[in-house]
Amino acid sequence: MRVNCKFGIAVAALFVCLAARPLAAQQGARPAPKLGNPGTLVRQLMRMSPEQRERALEKLPPQRQAQIRERLQEFDNLPKAEQQRRLQLSEHFANLPPEKQDLVRRQIQAFNQLPDDRRRVVGAAFQRLRRLPEAERQARLASPQFQARFSPTEQQMLADLSSNLPPPTVEPPRP
Amino acid sequence: MICPMENGDHAELLALTAQQLEEPQVVRLQEHLGACSRCREFVARQQAVWQALDAWEAPAITSDFDRRLFRRIEQRPSWRDRYWAFQHWVPIAAAACLIVVAGWVSSRPARVAPLPQTQAAQLQSLQPEQVEHVLDDMQMLSDFTKAARSDAGEL
Numbered sequence: 542m543r544v545n546c547k548f549g550i551a552v553a554a555l556f557v558c559l560a561a562r563p564l565a566a567q568q569g570a571r572p573a574p575k576l577g578n579p580g581t582l583v584r585q586l587m588r589m590s591p592e593q594r595e596r597a598l599e600k601l602p603p604q605r606q607a608q609i610r611e612r613l614q615e616f617d618n619l620p621k622a623e624q625q626r627r628l629q630l631s632e633h634f635a636n637l638p639p640e641k642q643d644l645v646r647r648q649i650q651a652f653n654q655l656p657d658d659r660r661r662v663v664g665a666a667f668q669r670l671r672r673l674p675e676a677e678r679q680a681r682l683a684s685p686q687f688q689a690r691f692s693p694t695e696q697q698m699l700a701d702l703s704s705n706l707p708p709p710t711v712e713p714p715r716p
Numbered sequence: 717m718i719c720p721m722e723n724g725d726h727a728e729l730l731a732l733t734a735q736q737l738e739e740p741q742v743v744r745l746q747e748h749l750g751a752c753s754r755c756r757e758f759v760a761r762q763q764a765v766w767q768a769l770d771a772w773e774a775p776a777i778t779s780d781f782d783r784r785l786f787r788r789i790e791q792r793p794s795w796r797d798r799y800w801a802f803q804h805w806v807p808i809a810a811a812a813c814l815i816v817v818a819g820w821v822s823s824r825p826a827r828v829a830p831l832p833q834t835q836a837a838q839l840q841s842l843q844p845e846q847v848e849h850v851l852d853d854m855q856m857l858s859d860f861t862k863a864a865r866s867d868a869g870e871l
Contacts, residue, residue, distance in 0.1 A: 579838070579843075580846070580850045582835060582838055582842060583846060583847050583850040584850065585835070586847075598834075599837060600836075600839075600840065601839070601842070605842075605844065608844035609842065609847050612844055612847040613847060615851060616854075617853060623858075627854040627857070627858050628854075629852060630857040630858060630861065631857065634853060646853075646856065649856055649857075653860075660863070660867070661867045662867075664863050664864040664866070664867030665864070665867040667864045668867065671864075688869070702860075703783055706857070706860075709865070709870075714817075
């Protein structure tokens with residue numbers, strides 16, 4: 542009798558485990574991302590396991606499947622931590638309004654065109670500014686020392702980039 | 717004579733210590749032992765083993781040994797008893813198997829949920845250039861933040 546009871550408990554445990562799986566999968570799943578932006582879909586493809594991705598892509602025309610796979614491979618080849626870092630940056634960027642995204646793109650291009658010595662100074666200042674809370678950052682940007690140290694173009698660049706890109710805490714530690 | 721130790725054939729030396737050789741072989745080996753320290757040492761060790769075995773005396777059995785032995789033989793469970801005992805363990809073994817299976821099943825990654833219908837439809841129109849565009853943005857942002865971290869001496 543006692544043995545049958547144990548057997549019954551084991552069977553019940555098995556069914557509870559099996560029944561709990563779909564629920565856990567639902568609970569563990571990310572909330573459905575915002576639609577309307579192909580970038581969201583691309584990032585979702587990037588996060589998928591190879592099997593998931595194949596299943597998602599299988600309905601596309603073979604040539605397009607191959608082209609998309611080839612481009613995603615570029616991302617897959619990065620180390621996991623770097624993949625995570627890029628996804629987080631990209632997600633933050635994608636949440637900006639389109640005009641802000643364009644602004645960031647333009648300012649990064651402008652940053653890349655700075656002379657090497659200025660680029661180093663501006664890069665270091667950006668890194669410090671993006672760590673600051675909003676009010677403190679604004680105070681720093683408005684301070685006379687800051688304005689004396691950077692040209693108006695550089696000041697604008699630092700203001701635009703530091704207010705539109707995430708603080709470094711969002712980035713996971715590098716391996 | 718070829719040295720048995722050098723030849724790797726110890727059988728003759730073992731037979732000598734077990735006193736299983738004929739007289740001419742014993743004489744021939746004894747002559748060799750007089751000249752070969754390795755064989756002499758081997759034979760001495762083997763003789764020590766034999767002496768130890770000879771010195772060992774098995775403890776005497778108790779007077780009721782046979783009676784107890786036969787009683788135990790009689791008490792051996794019958795096939796029927798074994799069958800019932802087996803039946804007793806079957807549910808426990810089955811329960812253990814089920815628990816293992818349940819653990820395995822629950823630890824496997826959950827089956828991939830298909831994309832929601834709206835996203836599946838959106839995927840149909842996804843172009844390789846759009847993937848490239850996202851990758852380009854990622855690269856740009858990554859390069860810029862890395863450069864800034866490097867400039868700040870954090871890399």
